[in-house]
Amino acid sequence: MSDGRRVRVTGAASGIGAQDVACADGPVAFHHSQAWQALARHPALDWGRTLFAPNGERLSRTARIAALCRTLADEVETTLRQGQFPLVIGGDHSVAVGTWSGVARGIGQPLGLLWIDAHLDSHTPESSYSGAVHGMPLACLLGQGDRRLLGIGLPGAQVSAGHCVVLGARSYEPEEIDFLRRQQVRIIDGEEIARRGFAACLDEAVGIVASAPAGFGVSLDLDAIDPRFAPGVGSPEPDGLPATDVRTAWRWLAGLPGLRALEIVEYNPDRDRHGMTAQLIADLIGETVAG
Ligand SMILES: NC(=[NH2+])NCCC[C@H](N)C(=O)O
Numbered sequence: 001m002s003d004g005r006r007v008r009v010t011g012a013a014s015g016i017g018a019q020d021v022a023c024a025d026g027p028v029a030f031h032h033s034q035a036w037q038a039l040a041r042h043p044a045l046d047w048g049r050t051l052f053a054p055n056g057e058r059l060s061r062t063a064r065i066a067a068l069c070r071t072l073a074d075e076v077e078t079t080l081r082q083g084q085f086p087l088v089i090g091g092d093h094s095v096a097v098g099t100w101s102g103v104a105r106g107i108g109q110p111l112g113l114l115w116i117d118a119h120l121d122s123h124t125p126e127s128s129y130s131g132a133v134h135g136m137p138l139a140c141l142l143g144q145g146d147r148r149l150l151g152i153g154l155p156g157a158q159v160s161a162g163h164c165v166v167l168g169a170r171s172y173e174p175e176e177i178d179f180l181r182r183q184q185v186r187i188i189d190g191e192e193i194a195r196r197g198f199a200a201c202l203d204e205a206v207g208i209v210a211s212a213p214a215g216f217g218v219s220l221d222l223d224a225i226d227p228r229f230a231p232g233v234g235s236p237e238p239d240g241l242p243a244t245d246v247r248t249a250w251r252w253l254a255g256l257p258g259l260r261a262l263e264i265v266e267y268n269p270d271r272d273r274h275g276m277t278a279q280l281i282a283d284l285i286g287e288t289v290a291g
Helices: 021-031 061-081 093-107 137-141 174-183 190-196 198-209 243-254 276-290
Strands: 007-013 045-052 085-090 111-116 159-169 186-189 216-221 259-265
Touching (some): 007 021, 007 061, 007 276, 021 085, 085 276, 093 111, 111 243, 159 198, 174 186, 186 198, 198 243, 216 243, 259 276
Parallel strands (some): 007 045, 159 186, 216 259
């Protein structure tokens, strides 16, 4: 961020969409970590609010997630309107529905989105095997899914399918591939990255998302990174990206003029080892304000 904007961090503390609910504790655990404390005095950074889902026993899981996503969308939109740069820390990946709906409303049209993830997160309630809502947010953002999670920012899609790329996927079900292919979303999976190299794949991905007319965002699910470097995630998958590649990519992405917001999700402090994953999040935030 070399343009003088301050980065406002918002915690989205929900694990309701995940099978392992401990990533609900991710934002608060990170906020209290030494890794964040060492960064917290940076003049371009401030921790805004940490948002929680309502806990009514009478509300369904999806209703609670939808309530959090509406609050998060409002918070992100306000951050943009105040001339600050939103950076959301999750929470399971279902919170992405709130982050990117807020950005879409703020910019008044569907945005480009780079979705860096081991999974495709493109199920609908009908196609999901697990029923877990964190396996569905990208479909919601493209306009398909439980209606309580749709239309939170703009009517219809929040993300422009033609300017959306999934990078790093290596664990998914066939229904998700079918859905994304029908939408003409570009999927660059782990095998393609191994064949072409990360830099070439990232170049192509940025070309697609950054050509969205009103800007783009980046959603990083920490499980895209190899569990050797980021063990603190709820759904670890072997053979992920090297942390250094993601860090280098982040530095570049954070300096691009069309970037509207960033998101880092699925931090699960129960599974972290020696604070490695918290440190990685802090390193990425450090890259965001370095430029
Ligand atoms: N955000 C995540 N970690 N998503 C994992 C999803 C796993 C699986 N595809 C499912 O739908 O249950």
